[in-house]
Each structure stands twice: as C-alpha cells, then as structure tokens.
Amino acid sequence: MEEGLSRIKSFPSLATEASSNAASPVLTKPKSTLHGRLLQTAVTKPVILKDGRRLTIRNYDSSDKEALVAMYAGLSPEAVRWGLPPYDRAKVERLTSNLEYKINLIALSDSRIVGHLQIYTIPMRQMNGIGELLIYLHQDFQNVGLGTAMMREGIRETRVRGWRRVRLTVVAENHRAIRSYEKVGFEREGLSRENYFGEDGKYHDEVQMGLLIGPAEEGEGSE
Numbered sequence: 001m002e003e004g005l006s007r008i009k010s011f012p013s014l015a016t017e018a019s020s021n022a023a024s025p026v027l028t029k030p031k032s033t034l035h036g037r038l039l040q041t042a043v044t045k046p047v048i049l050k051d052g053r054r055l056t057i058r059n060y061d062s063s064d065k066e067a068l069v070a071m072y073a074g075l076s077p078e079a080v081r082w083g084l085p086p087y088d089r090a091k092v093e094r095l096t097s098n099l100e101y102k103i104n105l106i107a108l109s110d111s112r113i114v115g116h117l118q119i120y121t122i123p124m125r126q127m128n129g130i131g132e133l134l135i136y137l138h139q140d141f142q143n144v145g146l147g148t149a150m151m152r153e154g155i156r157e158t159r160v161r162g163w164r165r166v167r168l169t170v171v172a173e174n175h176r177a178i179r180s181y182e183k184v185g186f187e188r189e190g191l192s193r194e195n196y197f198g199e200d201g202k203y204h205d206e207v208q209m210g211l212l213i214g215p216a217e218e219g220e221g222s223e
C-alpha cells in the first residue's frame with residue numbers, strides 16, 4: 001500500500017489503485033463514441049481528508065460556474081505559482097465549454113468549491129481516448145490528500161469511458177504536484193528544458209508525465 005493511504009480515509013472507489021491497472025497490456029477500445037463521451041457517470045463521493053475535514057467530490061454542473069469563478073479568483077499567488085494565469089472568468093468559461101469532451105470534477109466544502117480537476121480531450125481522431133489533466137486546489141485544502149483523491153476519481157472516470165492515456169506537464173520544482181501525480185500512477189516520460197518562464201524571471205524545466213489506463217472493472221461506473 002502506498003505511503004499516506006492509511007492517513008486519508010477514502011470511500012472504496014476513491015481508493016482504486018490506478019497504478020495497478022496502468023501496467024495492463026490490454027488496449028482499451030473507446031466505447032460507443034469517439035472519446036466515449038456519452039459514458040459520463042454521476043460522481044458523488046464523500047472524502048475525509050488527512051486533517052479530518054469532510055468534503056464531497058462530484059461532477060461539475062453548469063450551475064456551479066459562479067462558485068468555480070470564485071474559487072479561481074480566491075487562489076493565492078503561492079497556489080498558482082507554477083500555473084498558467086490569469087485565473088479569471090474568461091478562463092473558467094473556456095474550462096467549462098465543450099463539456100462532452102471533458103471530465104470535470106469539483107470538491108465541495110459545504111457549498112464552496114475548493115478544488116477543480118479536469119481531464120480533457122481534443123475532438124480529433126488522433127487524440128481519441130487521450131486526455132490532459134489539470135488540477136487546482138484552494139490553498140486551504142492543499143497537502144491533506146484532496147488532490148490525490150480527486151485524481152483517483154478522475155482516473156476512474158477515464159476507465160469507465162474507455163480512455164487509454166492521461167498526460168500532463170508540470171514544472172520540475174512543483175515537487176508536491178509531482179509526488180501526488182506519482183502516487184496515483186503517473187510516470188515521468190520526459191523533460192522539457194527551460195520551458196516555463198516563472199514569476200521569478202527565470203526559466204524552469206518542465207516534466208512530462210503520463211499514465212496508461214487499464215480496462216474498467218466489473219460494475220465500475222454503474223453507480
């Protein structure tokens with residue numbers, strides 16, 4: 001078992017081991033439609049963080065847009081240090097358009113959005129079943145297991161849709177993010193040297209990471 005799993009008490013499907021499926025040689029065929037986009041399942045998962053706080057992870061709904069705008073507007077400079085600003089309404093509009101090609105999960109503390117995960121595809125044949133992951137948590141909810149829990153849930157959803165791969169790019173100094181990606185099964189696949197111009201006026205390397213998705217388990221996605 002991974003280090004840290006004992007401290008975050010997740011409900012069963014949140015504890016799904018993405019990494020154990022990642023090694024599967026079985027090629028998953030997208031089900032029924034390009035990107036399997038019609039197969040989105042209703043996600044509603046309670047999660048208990050390492051510090052005992054209880055949250056809910058669920059699918060984003062269009063009625064959540066203002067709360068998502070508020071979350072991005074409330075991110076501290078440190079929280080977005082290695083990201084791609086601005087985090088304004090226009091960005092949220094882009095993130096929440098063409099939802100049929102996106103897995104969009106939010107984490108709610110009471111009715112406040114404190115985390116957003118997206119895994120999106122590009123609607124072209126060559127990108128079939130290949131998703132790109134982005135994730136942002138409010139600074140008050142970082143480093144207590146929420147990112148890991150949201151990614152496990154997002155990866156579970158890619159399996160249900162029959163996707164093949166999830167990839168991402170992360171600044172090499174974003175050590176916590178890299179650790180959380182590795183915890184859910186991502187592997188380092190490459191390095192882009194001096195590919196990110198930081199707030200500090202310096203260029204930083206970026207790490208390319210990827211995860212191969214195994215087939216959905218019996219009953220997965222039927223909730």
Ligand SMILES: CC(C)(COP(=O)(O)OP(=O)(O)OC[C@H]1O[C@@H](n2cnc3c(N)ncnc32)[C@H](O)[C@@H]1OP(=O)(O)O)[C@@H](O)C(=O)NCCC(=O)NCCS
Nearest residue numbers: 004136137142143144145146147148170175176177179180
């Ligand atoms: C990156 C992010 C999504 C991770 O989610 P999180 O909930 O904070 O991470 P988790 O608590 O699930 O896991 C973090 C892990 O990294 C470890 N960690 C924390 N700081 C670390 C550091 N400086 N170096 C190495 N590991 C570190 C933690 O100990 C934990 O591992 P463990 O569970 O084995 O102890 C979140 O911190 C975030 O939103 N950051 C700001 C936005 C961002 O950088 N997004 C990614 C852009 S590519």
